[in-house]
Amino acid sequence: MSFDHQRIEEKWRNYWLDNKTFKSDSDTNKDKYYVLDMFPYPSGAGLHVGHPEGYTATDIIARMKRMQGYEVLHPMGWDAFGLPAEQYALDTGNDPEEFTRQNIETFRRQIQELGFSYDWDREINTTDPNYYKWTQWIFLKLYEKGLAYIDEVPVNWCPALGTVLANEEVIDGKSERGGHPVERRPMKQWMLKITAYADRLLEDLEELDWPESIKDMQRNWIGRSEGAEVHFGIDGLEDTFTVFTTRPDTLFGATYTVMAPEHPLIDKIVSTEQQQKVADYIKDVQAKSDLERTDLAKEKSGVFTGAYAVNPINREKLPIWVADYVLMSYGSGAIMAVPAHDERDYEFAVKFELPIIPVVEGGNTEKEAFTGSGPHINSAFLDGLDTQEAIVKAIDWLEAHGKGERKVTYRLRDWLFSRQRYWGEPIPIIHWEDGTMSAVREEDLPLELPKTNEIKPSGTGESPLANIEDWVSVVDPETGKKGRRETNTMPQWAGSCWYFLRYIDPQNPDALADYERLEKWLPADTYIGGAEHAVLHLLYARFWHKFLYDIGVVPTKEPFQKLYNQGMILGENNEKMSKSKGNVVNPDEIVASHGADTLRLYEMFMGPLDAAVAWSTNGLDGARRFLDRVWRLFVTEDGKMSGKVVADSSDTSLEKAYHETVKKVTENFEALRFNTGISQMMVFINEAYKAKEIPQLFAEGFVKLLSPVAPHLAEEIWESFGHSETLAYQSWPAFDEAKLVEDEVEVAIQVMGKVRAKMMVSKDASKDELEKQALELESIQDWLEGKTVRKVIAVPGKLVNIVAN
RNA sequence: GCGGGUGUGGCGGAAUUGGCAGACGCGCUAGAUUUAGGAUCUAGUGUCUUCGACGUGGGGGUUCAAGUCCCUCCACCCGCACCA
Incomplete structure (x- = not known):
């Protein structure tokens, strides 16, 4: 006989909600455990079968830790600002707030039907003014400390979306969302100075228990690079310019220099004869999109400016070229070219027949650039030194002669923080008619997003908020000075940078969270989510956290101690699930047909948590079959404890299997190896079927082990054994090592x-x-x-x- | 191109420090049971030329012993991509 999952699951779902079984208490003296999920964006499509994978993993940990005596914090909320709601509102004329509210209702229902043990009293929503009040507050603090500033920067303007995108939201020259073309356009934008934290973001990775691949991605993203800045004179002019190089030791091998097309000095230095050519080239480059500029990388292009730089180390005159293989956004936007020892410079030198002078012995510069190390030649006082020594000596020389200095640069750029959108947190800044700017006073927060049914882009690059005159115009009550509110809003990342803090004290009206409570709960012990957030969300959240640490708001340097990335669930055809491919599995249907416990069990049993595995309907049936076997083994047709389960059994045949199961399941769950933990439970059930009787102690221990994975069924079996209390806080089984041998x-x-x-x-x-x-x-x-x-x-x-x- | 990862039956995947490859599940085969079943139970299931041999992407090596360590090549996946 198979169990009635619909009845059982509804019964226990309501029991847990009605009794607030999973409410966490910040004031106990139990050890804490904070298990965090990456909260979802509540899309109109509803929950995807990918969501429950990570959520089940964290739920298993949360439930196990509760039974092991920890006070567990396991919350859920909604990352509800964002483009889809705004796009929907634009398309249909509906209110994004209402749309978002409905989506959240659906998500909450679906998540609750899966039986996750969240403390729903801590639910948060980034679009709630009581929440974004604190998002705005953090922005004000960043502004106060000079970490938020306005800059005129070339931005990724997307005409179709009517907004500016961050670099990382542009993929292959198209918008990440929607795939619309993106162009470069200079605009005044809010920036956050994440580069000020580059070193700490890099160094503190060391102490985190994160997958090495994610740490590496963050390291690469930050892209720290040590070298020197070298100041070059310009022949016939007073001006100098600076280049960044990681190989100051090859200064004697520099045969030309290159400026990025956007370099401000070009206009000044270009010779009359070359003026037209240079202007044409720059115009050409500007017409190219970023995509074309990088795609055409194979063939180097550039033009001579007619001007000469003076190499500070030997007074040599070096031609100054303009070429788009040098980027204005990295280093100082100009390089010294050492074709003998740099592949890009080599390629360029060959194409434009510029001299190639080897200064490091080892390669064959007739054929290719030599980037290895070796003794220096043709380098005066550096001759004979190896690369490392020569770098140090070269920098010492530059510093002694005032021609350069040691310098560290980063690939990481400041964070483009404004968006020309309606559905985001308003940036709490007022621009006054006299050209000054001031922050909205803290006591006036939250600065609420005004209701409107006009959320079309202004088209000028301003957000739709610019159209809402009542909201935009302000008058200083004291001076009568007129002003205009900032119309840009924050990007979606803002709310997700600190949400895990608000869970700790979600109702606090006076602070984003009480410091003592933060001390109790931080850092998050386990954080599980998709690998797509490897750099953006995780780097931004770390940045804010470090800032909050610096101003004494949070007690830890890092927010997430242990991070794990769940893999993707693919369609049955091994392809990514998508509506167009028709291979999407809807969790609601599975919950109805097989039950939430089966879905949870199956998703955990499919394979390792971090692997991408294809959905299999047969596999799902198998998961259900196992739960049926468990049910039949322990419970009779009329819902009583099976006669095979014996209270005072002297049968020891299951002893070893039981203790081994407790050990393996505990260890495997702890290490997030749910697939192997579950397989061990299957082994135990197979053994138990063969046994003549099952000691009740073992049966109850097994039900406890199963309960984090299949909580509804476990509660039902537990009840049928005659218990009236929930299983959620029963003690986790212990194993006896001696029984294993x-x-x-x-x-x-x-x-x-x-x-x-x-x-x-x-x-x-x-x-x-x-x-x-x-x-x-x-x-x-x-x-x-x-x-x-x-x-x-x-x-x-x-x-x-x-x-x- | 650079960085990281993966490669094991028909399929998803297991295998502490090198120590019995293929746990567990799916699928398949046979039997039992059933009015019947896509239900349940039992047994079997890596390959082959089956008292044996061969088997963890290919090739080589270290070792008493290699999925595991070393070298080399191949394929696929993820990230970055003119970062000076």
């Missing part, structure tokens, strides 16, 4: 590394005994006939290997 163990006997026989021996049998017994075996003697035993390796408890020929 048997007196007799089977060892394999190998001849020349191949298993030829097996025998049962006492677990304490010594090497000598093993060897002796193995050699006496008849079947082994057959194998040894005509051979001489050269050596015998005996590993107690494992095997004996006889080397003979």
Whole structure:
């Protein structure tokens, strides 16, 4: 008989909600455990089967930790600002707030139907003014400390979306959302000075328990690079310009210099003869999109300016070129070119027939650039030194002569923080008619987003808020000075940078969270979400957290101690699930047909949590079959404890299997290896079916082990065993190491590394005994006939290997 | 191109420090049971030329012993991509 999942799941879902079973208490003296999910964007499409994968993983940890006696914080909320709601509103004329509210209702219902043990009293929503009040407050603090500033920067303007996108939201020259073309356009934008934290963001990665791949991605993203700035004079002019190089040791090999097309000095230095050519080239480059500029990378282009730089180390005159392989946004926007020892410079020098002077011995610069290290040549006082020594000596020389200095640069750029959108947190700044600017006073927060049914882009690049005159115009009540509110809003990342703090104290009207409570709960012990947030969300959140740490708001340097990335669930055809491919699995349907417990079990059993695995309907059926087997084993047709389960059983046949199961399940769950933990539970059930009777202690222990994965079913079985209290806080089973070892163990006997026989021996049998017994075996003697035993390796408890020929 | 990762039966995947490859599940085969079943139970299931041999992407090596360590090549996935 199979269990009635619809009845059981509804019963326990309501029980947990009505009794607030999973409410966490910040004032206990239990040890804390904070298990965090990446909160979802509540899209109109509803929950995807990918969501429950990570949520089940964290739920298993949360439920296990509760049973192990921890006070567990396990919250859920909504990352509800964002473009889709705004786009929907534009398309349909509906209110994004209403649309978002409905989506949240759907998500909450779906998540609750899956039986996750969230404390719903801590639910947060980034679009709630009581929440974004604090998002705005953090912005004001950043502004106060000079970390938020306005800059005129070339931005990724997307005409179709009517907004500016961050670099990372542009993929292959198109918008990440919608795939619309993106162009460069200079605009005044709010920037956050994340680069001020570059070193700390890099260094503190060391102490985090994160996947190495994610740490690496963050390291690459930050892109720290040590070298020197070198100041070059310009022949015939007073001006100088600066280049950044990681190889100051090759300064004697510089044969030309290059400025990025946007370099401000070009206009000034260009010679009359070259003026037209340079202007044409720059115009050409500007017409190219970023995509074209990088795509055409294979063929170098550039033009001579007619001007010459003076190499500070030897007074050599070097032609100054303009080329788009030099980027204005990195270093100082100009380089010294050492074609003998840099592949890009080499390629350029070959194409434009510029001299190539080797200064490091080792390669063949007739054929290619040599980027390795070796003794220096043609380099005056650096001759004979190896690369490392020469770098140090070159920098020392530059510093001593005022021609340059040691310098660290980063690939990381400041964070473009404004968006020309309606559905985001308003930036709490007022621009006054006299050209000054001031922050909205803290006591006036939250600065609420005005209601409107006019959310079309203004088209000028301003957000739709610019159209709402009542809201935009302000008058200083004291001076009568007129002003205009900032019309840009914050990007979606803003709310998700600190949401895990608000869960800790979600109703606090006076602070984003109480400091003592933050001390109790931080950092998040386990944080699980998709790998797509490897750099953006995780880097931005770390940045804000470090800032909040610096101003004394949070007690820890890092927000997320242990991070894990769940993999993707693919469609049955092994492709990414998508509406267009028609391979989307809807969790609601699975919950109806197989039940939430089955879905949870199946998603955890599919494979390792971090792997991308294809959905399988057969596999899902198998998961359900296992739960049915468990149910039938323990519960009778009329819902009572099965007669096979015996309270005072003296049957010890299941002892070893039970203790092994407790051990493996506990360890595997702890390490997020749910697939192997579940397989061990299956082994136990297979054994239990073979046993004559099952001691009730083992049956109850098993139900506890199963409960984090299949909580509804486990509660029901627990109740049928005669318990009236929820299983959620019962103590987690312990195992006895002594019960794991048997007196007799089977060892394999190998001849020349191949298993030829097996025998049962006492677990304490010594090497000598093993060897002796193995050699006496008849079947082994057959194998040894005509051979001489050269050596015998005996590993107690494992095997004996006889080397003979 | 650079960085990271993965490669094991028909399929998803297991295998502490190198120590019996293929746990567990799916699928498949046979039997039992059933009015019947896509239900349940039992047994079997890596390949082959089956008292044996061969098997963890290919090739080589270290070792008594290699999925695991070393070298090399191949394929696929993810991230970055003229970062000086």
